[in-house]
Amino acid sequence: MTPTYFKRISLLLIPFLTLGLMACSKGDSKSQVELGNEQSILHLGNGTEISDVDPHITTGMPEYHIQMALFEGLVAKDPKTLEIIPAVAESWTVSEDGTTYTFKIRDNAKWSDGDALTAQDFVYSYHRAMMPALGNQYAYSLYILENAEAFHKGEISDFSQVGIHAIDDKTLEFKLIAPVPYFLKLLDHHSMFPVQQKTVEKFGAMDERGTKWTRAENFVGNGAYTIKEWTPNKIFIAEKNPNYWDADNVSIQQIYFYPVELATTEERMFRAGQLHMTNDVPLEKFAEYKTDAPDMLYTAPYYGTYFYRFNTENEALKDVRVRKALAMALDRKAITERVTKSGEVPAYALTPPDDYGYKALAAIEYNPEKARELLAEAGYPGGEGIPALELMYNTLESHKKIALAVQQMWKTELGVDVTLQNQEWKVYLDRERTGNFQISRAAWIGDYLDPSTFLEMFVTDGGNNKTNWGNARYDELINMAANTGDLDKRFEYFQEADQILVDEVPIIPVYYYASKHLVHPSLKGINTNVMDYKPYKYMTLVPESGAAE
Template sequence: MKIKLTYWIVALGLLAGCFHDNRSAVEIGNERQILHIGNGSEPSDIDPHITTGVPENHIQLALFEGLVSKSSATLDIVPGVAESWLVSDDGLRYTFHLRKDARWSNGDALVAEDFVWSWYRALLPSLGNQYAYAFFGIKNAERFNKGEITDFNLVGVKALDNHTLAVELVRPVPYFLELLDHHSMDPVHRATIEKFGAPGDRGTAWTKPENFVGNGPFMMKEWVPNKVVAVKKNTFYWDEQSVKLQEVHFYPIDKAATEERMFRAGQLHIIRQLPTDKIAHYQTNHPEVYRFYPNFTTYFYRFNTRRPPLDDRRVRQALAYAIDRQQIVERVTRGGQPAARSFIPPMQTGYRSSASMPEDIERARELLVEAGYPDGKNFPTLTILYNTDEDHQKIALVIQQMWKKALNIQVKLENQEWKVFFASQRTGNYDIVRGSWSGDFYDPKNFMDVFRPDNGNNRTGWANAEYEALIQQAEQTSNQAERFALFQQAEAILLADAPIMPIYTYTSNALVAESVQEWHNNIMDYWSYKHVYLDSGATSAARKP
């Protein structure tokens, strides 16, 4: 660990241009408006139409802008590329008026047809966009994505002129504006993508820094795999005068302890998750840099229902019933996380889960007997898969021990780097896998959609006709109380069938240097780098233990 930490500090010094400067990267960054952020894992890609991970989204928020954006202070919808919009009385037609000064990072004008083509690409069946379902409220979008029609002119999105975009829905979608801020609906530069392949090709060279064209407040500067992704100010951005940062550097550091040491050494302005054994120290001794707040994210395990014995509901239930969630959050995560016995986190809009996952070891043992594995006899050895991270490993170890003690079964643990881990999930190459789901918009439907049979984020192989029917019924009503009641019924089915095992609801335990201004805590971990700036007169991030 010491060798790796030294490597990162030297690397950061070089990247900041301060190898012969006694000041830290943070101090020089404050002076030059260069923000240094710990970003967890190495991003799998930055193409907004194919990624699903949080590390990727952190970078995409700097590089792309949709029709609308969010205020990181309030999470209210604010204008993005569209400076205004009109909604019909029946809620089925949206008309967006685009900014005449909107530009791509190469200087090209950004026009309404760019959104039409981008959404065509995002919905191409060949691209395999796992968030394609986000578009399904748009007329004929689902039919196009599923190959039932091939003429995109039939889809309800039209460029009326260069600066007017019309969208027609099949039903009112109360959260439609929030969806438009999701990365899957971001515009992409057609000429650049087609230069390096077909629209439906994944992983082409268009995202390399030397080729990249985006429309956000920043543009790609450098991507050194497993070291740094650096973005720089986009001088063609329509609101360029509001952007104070010159650069943002994202570092793929998957060990929380390493991030914390780098923060303390003045090499990072922000780390998003403290090691559990450091939380009390910062709470007590350095509250000026410590940030704690709830998060709209659930940590859970997926069960691969295509693989025996996990194709047996009784086995899945036994595993889910035999863990002690409270012990996990009190003794392992220790970050103020609430234990989760349902999938949807508590919401301030009035939704509350009506069902919960039981914790009942005796019933779990009975279920294993019913499934043909009395006292764990002849139960095959399963593997828990998780992406490389100390906290994920600790949780897996405790669950391994709980299952051994309660059910007398053996499980193995396996960790994989982020890209490989993501590919294993996509291809179903796992038994049990760590998962998390962060709300993309503040509505229970965002969580319920995940486990629909055609959703690319399902990844469990589970499908339930009654569950699907309830969600479809909820889509047809605008009455909030009725919608919530239907989602409660659907969530109860999900918990009873147990293709997943909820474990806890996330909290954020972050460190933010005092020099960082306009970095707002919010439940969705949404930050607009556009408004962030660094106060060179503030106290350094460097801290002594």
């Protein structure tokens, strides 16, 4: 992007930056980015205010962006290839039958307070993550461990029977119920990050949510960074952790995360030199940057699906014909071409295609005529008599624009009136978690490159299901896929599972994501990949004079 492009709009003052968050004083002509380059401070837009940083109770991407800085699992991903690489564990071995994994933890792995990080810390963390009262929505992901499902469901109470054991201080062993092809990828998920027992239990019980252990003054983690400041709705500052095992290779000293819900505000901050990287790009600005400043626009296919959840216990939505009618009246192509216009691909099934050859064959067709017939069969011809419906979405301009388009399609094609309800992030999450909604905007970003990361979500009573829908055959398919290492068989099970979702419609897939960020030339070490995986330890800041390459 040329300097001329930055001058096309006036440099707007962002309200919370005027409250003292700007790195420069009134009389300083240097921008926040320029000062950040000099002081090794990275400025990032983060979408919205986070609910917490506890890795065992959160599900959102804003939280994950920060957790990536504060915690580290046994393994990580190569930011270029996404192949699994050593992290807290320096090495591992796998038994011949693929059911036993043994990890060697680094001798210099430490918590941010200087205490040694041990195998027992991981046993404690997995124990906590499996405690039913904690409400970890990813607990089902650990059912691949011996006796994990029985423990989580309260059928056994002795966690030592679960398939994770500390052989000694630096040796950790996992026992799986069957070979799991994606097991190493799963270990990089935030719900598998370790937490320090003494810190957690200083401020509450092992399985207590929302305690003070995650506050800046109390926090202890094991990542490349720790918490310096957390002022809700203003700023979250992470600073380099000197006790991190690979601290010598971490360049950036501090990261400032700004909770900016409006993409238009974030883009103005970027133009004003207040951000090195945005969380998103406004829909109406994408084409402009693509044409005039392609060097600053980082975009790529993204392993994620934008969809709507139905609460299947709702009076009208419990009828599959109503759900299917709403799904078939949705013109996804029009949404991606006329509303989002940023590289998204219409989605007719939940699971996006991946690099390993999986592509869902199931598809929800766009057929307004058939949709009207189904609605009439359900007793609501032309939408007459259907109970009032509400579509809930979290605060974001793009969500509102998509919801408005969907609202109009349902009115035009079906005669169905839907009220739109905008909710702040924490309220939205709470309403989804408690089932206090009718139709809810949702999204799922793959935790690893495997169809299971999407399809496991909708097992009966799964923590991330949230639709009140369940299907015994679906559960059986997901279980069988988890218990075989035969790739062809797994894909066969997944195809049938995707078809069940299309047939019973607990959700409406809308599109497959494309990641998009605006990145200042001074920020280096950014790689585009289908996971939008950008670990901060590999990033560097250089003066603008040396940034043009």
